[in-house]
Amino acid sequence: MLNLAYQFCGNREEARDLAQDIFVRLYQSLEHYQVGRSYMTWMYSIARNLCIDHYRKRRKDRRVVDTPVEEYHDLPSEDHGPEHQVMERERAEIIQRALDTLGAASREAIVMKDFQNLSLEEMANLLGVPIGTVKSRISRARVELGKAILRFERLTTAEVSHGV
Amino acid sequence: MACSDFRRDLRAYLQGELSEPRFGEMVEHEASCAECRLLVLEASANQSADEPGVERASLRSRARAGGEPDATFEALLARTTGDDCGYVERRLGEGLDEPIDLDLARRVTVHLADCARCRRLRDVLEELPVWYRAVPLLRADRAFTKEVLQRTLGPEPGFFDVLRAWWRKPESLWEAAVVCGMLTFLMFGKSWSTVRDVRGRTEQVIAAQVGINSADALSSGINSTYDHALGAFSAPARILAERWNGLRTLVVQASSSMERAGKDLRTGDYEALLRDLNLMRGANEAPQESPSAPADSTGRGAHVPETR
Numbered sequence: 001m002l003n004l005a006y007q008f009c010g011n012r013e014e015a016r017d018l019a020q021d022i023f024v025r026l027y028q029s030l031e032h033y034q035v036g037r038s039y040m041t042w043m044y045s046i047a048r049n050l051c052i053d054h055y056r057k058r059r060k061d062r063r064v065v066d067t068p069v070e071e072y073h074d075l076p077s078e079d080h081g082p083e084h085q086v087m088e089r090e091r092a093e094i095i096q097r098a099l100d101t102l103g104a105a106s107r108e109a110i111v112m113k114d115f116q117n118l119s120l121e122e123m124a125n126l127l128g129v130p131i132g133t134v135k136s137r138i139s140r141a142r143v144e145l146g147k148a149i150l151r152f153e154r155l156t157t158a159e160v161s162h163g164v
Numbered sequence: 165m166a167c168s169d170f171r172r173d174l175r176a177y178l179q180g181e182l183s184e185p186r187f188g189e190m191v192e193h194e195a196s197c198a199e200c201r202l203l204v205l206e207a208s209a210n211q212s213a214d215e216p217g218v219e220r221a222s223l224r225s226r227a228r229a230g231g232e233p234d235a236t237f238e239a240l241l242a243r244t245t246g247d248d249c250g251y252v253e254r255r256l257g258e259g260l261d262e263p264i265d266l267d268l269a270r271r272v273t274v275h276l277a278d279c280a281r282c283r284r285l286r287d288v289l290e291e292l293p294v295w296y297r298a299v300p301l302l303r304a305d306r307a308f309t310k311e312v313l314q315r316t317l318g319p320e321p322g323f324f325d326v327l328r329a330w331w332r333k334p335e336s337l338w339e340a341a342v343v344c345g346m347l348t349f350l351m352f353g354k355s356w357s358t359v360r361d362v363r364g365r366t367e368q369v370i371a372a373q374v375g376i377n378s379a380d381a382l383s384s385g386i387n388s389t390y391d392h393a394l395g396a397f398s399a400p401a402r403i404l405a406e407r408w409n410g411l412r413t414l415v416v417q418a419s420s421s422m423e424r425a426g427k428d429l430r431t432g433d434y435e436a437l438l439r440d441l442n443l444m445r446g447a448n449e450a451p452q453e454s455p456s457a458p459a460d461s462t463g464r465g466a467h468v469p470e471t472r
Contacts, residue, residue, distance in 0.1 A: 006302050012302065020315055091298035096299065114296055135258075139257035142260060142292060143253045143256065
């Protein structure tokens with residue numbers, strides 16, 4: 001749940017708060033849980049609503065985009081040497097920035113399919129749309145993300161060459 | 165209808181959002197104006213490219229129905245679909261999870277040969293799992309768990325809260341009784357040694373101040389008094405110890421019988437198993453049978469022990 005929140009907001013502190021909100025909401029909604037219904041789907045639907053609300057609010061407040069580089073300093077490294085670590089750090093920064101540029105629906109599709117590994121059927125149930133729509137959302141979101149990655153890659157290269 | 169009006173409502177027209185009279189006017193105009201027909205064709209191609217699985221054949225038949233030559237259609241299709249970067253991007257996205265149609269794949273390959281940007285995008289899309297791995301995974305630490313518990317279940321209860329909650333439980337009376345019994349036992353254990361010390365010191369004082377004889381006399385009196393008191397204290401303890409020993413013996417006997425029975429069962433020695441089971445049953449029933457005595461003619465027991 002903590003990682004789901006983090007993948008939505010891209011900031012540790014916010015993710016902690018958001019994950020706590022999710023747990024509190026789950027606890028408060030326990031009495032509405034229908035026995036026999038998939039627990040995961042129920043849990044994801046609550047978590048998703050909170051994450052989407054938070055993400056939209058955050059984008060509206062324009063407090064997004066630049067996650068500090070320090071955020072990635074404690075990434076798990078596998079002893080590949082300093083160059084590899086620098087590269088990994090750059091990658092982490094670029095993907096995070098690229099994810100932050102996505103719209104709520106696109107980010108949701110990426111997080112659920114590629115990070116949380118939900119199946120298409122689960123996503124369709126959760127989002128209340130046909131599987132074909134889920135597929136097209138995922139495909140569109142990936143292209144959007146790919147383009148953003150390309151842009152930030154170029155931007156990072158330009159920043160490095162200009163010594164920024 | 166003017167062409168400008170047609171262009172303004174084209175999107176709603178294609179998406180079926182127009183009401184009937186307006187829709188009819190649009191159909192009339194499309195049928196009569198070649199330029200607007202081409203517009204419709206182009207917009208349809210763009211729109212259909214947004215939705216997977218739309219057949220090119222339907223576009224072609226629509227173009228033919230509108231009287232457009234094949235060459236015009238091919239040029240339009242090339243401009244709106246096959247050679248368009250946007251079109252290729254969409255196909256690349258679709259092709260990540262499942263293979264795309266061979267014909268489409270060929271067109272995409274042709275486009276990628278000429279377009280460096282789309283090639284790079286394809287590479288990035290194929291590398292997406294590697295990019296995802298760069299996003300760190302968070303672990304919930306103890307502080308996080310504590311905060312969540314505080315927010316859901318309230319603050320951590322203090323000593324008196326725990327005590328109060330415990331006291332409200334129905335079984336707390338039994339627990340309290342057991343604890344009190346244990347405390348009493350500990351206190352008695354201590355008091356015995358204290359009593360003995362006090363007695364020894366009293367005897368010494370009497371011997372020093374009154375004389376040995378008087379001290380002996382007093383000592384024997386004190387001895388008998390204390391022995392009586394200690395006897396009263398030790399009687400329940402002795403009974404408990406006897407019962408405990410009896411219980412322990414029963415448990416040991418039962419477990420050894422069970423072991424023997426298990427061994428017999430494993431070895432298939434059913435006669436021995438039966439014997440052991442009879443022994444166990446006999447051991448269980450024996451204490452119940454022994455007190456019963458043959459009744460006399462009045463129906464009373466033959467021997468009723470006197471009680472004080």
